[in-house]
Amino acid sequence: MKVVGEDMVNKRYALLLACRDSEYVKKIYDGYFNVFVDTFGEEGETWDLFRVVEGKFPDMDELSMYVGFIISGSPFDAFGNESWILDLCSLLKKLDFMKKKVLGICFGHQVLCRALGGEVGRASSGWDIGLRKVTMVHDLAPLSFLRNLEDVPPCLSIMECHQDEVYNVPLDAKVIALSDKTHIEMFAIGEHILGIQGHPEYTEDILHDIINRLLNNNSIEKEFAEDAKLRLEISEPDRKSWEKICKSFLKGR
Numbered sequence: 001m002k003v004v005g006e007d008m009v010n011k012r013y014a015l016l017l018a019c020r021d022s023e024y025v026k027k028i029y030d031g032y033f034n035v036f037v038d039t040f041g042e043e044g045e046t047w048d049l050f051r052v053v054e055g056k057f058p059d060m061d062e063l064s065m066y067v068g069f070i071i072s073g074s075p076f077d078a079f080g081n082e083s084w085i086l087d088l089c090s091l092l093k094k095l096d097f098m099k100k101k102v103l104g105i106c107f108g109h110q111v112l113c114r115a116l117g118g119e120v121g122r123a124s125s126g127w128d129i130g131l132r133k134v135t136m137v138h139d140l141a142p143l144s145f146l147r148n149l150e151d152v153p154p155c156l157s158i159m160e161c162h163q164d165e166v167y168n169v170p171l172d173a174k175v176i177a178l179s180d181k182t183h184i185e186m187f188a189i190g191e192h193i194l195g196i197q198g199h200p201e202y203t204e205d206i207l208h209d210i211i212n213r214l215l216n217n218n219s220i221e222k223e224f225a226e227d228a229k230l231r232l233e234i235s236e237p238d239r240k241s242w243e244k245i246c247k248s249f250l251k252g253r
Contacts, residue, residue: 001048011067012046013250016088018053018074018107024209036070039201040246055084057091068101068250071108073199077164078110078120089115099192101250106162109187109195116189117170125181127220128160129211130228131235132198134177134185143176143188145248152245156238158185158198159207165197194249200242204232 021031029035033049041047048066050056053074058066071092076082092115095102104112110120136146136154146152166184169175173193177186185197199207208229215225 001046010044011251012048012065013041014048014050014058014066014069016050016052016057016069016071016091016108018072018076018088018111020051020053022209022213025206028205032072035203035206036072036201039243040070040250042247042251052084052088055087057087060094063095063098063100066100067252068103069095070250071102071104071111073106073108073161076107077122078107078114079164085111092116096189096193099190101192101252102194103246103250104193104195105201106197106199107164109197110164110166112193112195113166113169113173113187116173116193118173119167120164121167123163123165123182127163127224128181129162129214129220129224130160130207130231131157131237132160132179132181132185133157134179134198136177136186137175143174144191145194145252146176146245152241153238156241157235158196158200158242159202159204159232159237160198161202161207161210162197166195191252194246196242196246198242200237200239200246202237204236207232 015033015036017032025032037047050058088111092112096116102112114120134156165182169184169187173187173189175184175187179185182197187195211225211228214220215222
């Protein structure tokens with residue numbers, strides 16, 4: 001548990017961590033939990049950590065105490081049938097029924113889609129790693145958490161690191177962003193479900209470390225890794241705009 005700021009706690013959030021902390025992230029940030037809270041947390045909030053990748057889930061009778069949930073990225077496939085992934089899908093169905101705010105990032109975006117009736121799988125165009133320009137669709141008026149963000153541009157750069165993607169969203173979902181690499185970069189269901197394929201929480205150094213690890217274990221080739229690093233050097237992600245979008249969604253603004 002982490003309390004942000006010194007004000008009276010009035011909102012509680014949960015991070016459903018679907019990956020294990022890398023040695024780099026443990027050394028520099030003391031774990032991914034702190035990366036997420038530093039990005040999305042605000043003063044007067046309580047954030048709890050549930051390592052779902054290790055089978056640690058919130059109690060069903062405690063779900064009502066949370067304002068919102070975030071599902072992290074993961075090296076696992078969202079279409080896999082590991083027991084914890086199936087348990088996570090069951091939890092997400094419950095949270096959808098309760099109309100709880102749920103933000104899914106990368107794997108979280110994909111597993112949200114799967115749990116709620118969409119289709120996910122291996123990306124036909126292969127890995128997407130590095131900076132990617134994402135374009136918001138024009139008609140976003142029904143989504144109140146985006147309606148008031150007038151200073152957020154229609155095209156945003158975000159860090160990506162995935163080899164899977166959403167093929168089809170659930171029937172009641174709305175696709176709200178796309179890119180030239182991935183057709184479904186963001187989707188929403190009502191005002192309580194939001195999936196983002198990219199990583200608004202990543203810093204450049206975190207992605208650099210992931211690229212190096214993927215290169216070292218032969219998951220990607222050297223030329224591909226160097227190109228991804230180069231794109232990070234010559235441009236920057238629109239972190240502040242992504243933070244505004246995510247916070248507006250999570251906080252109900």
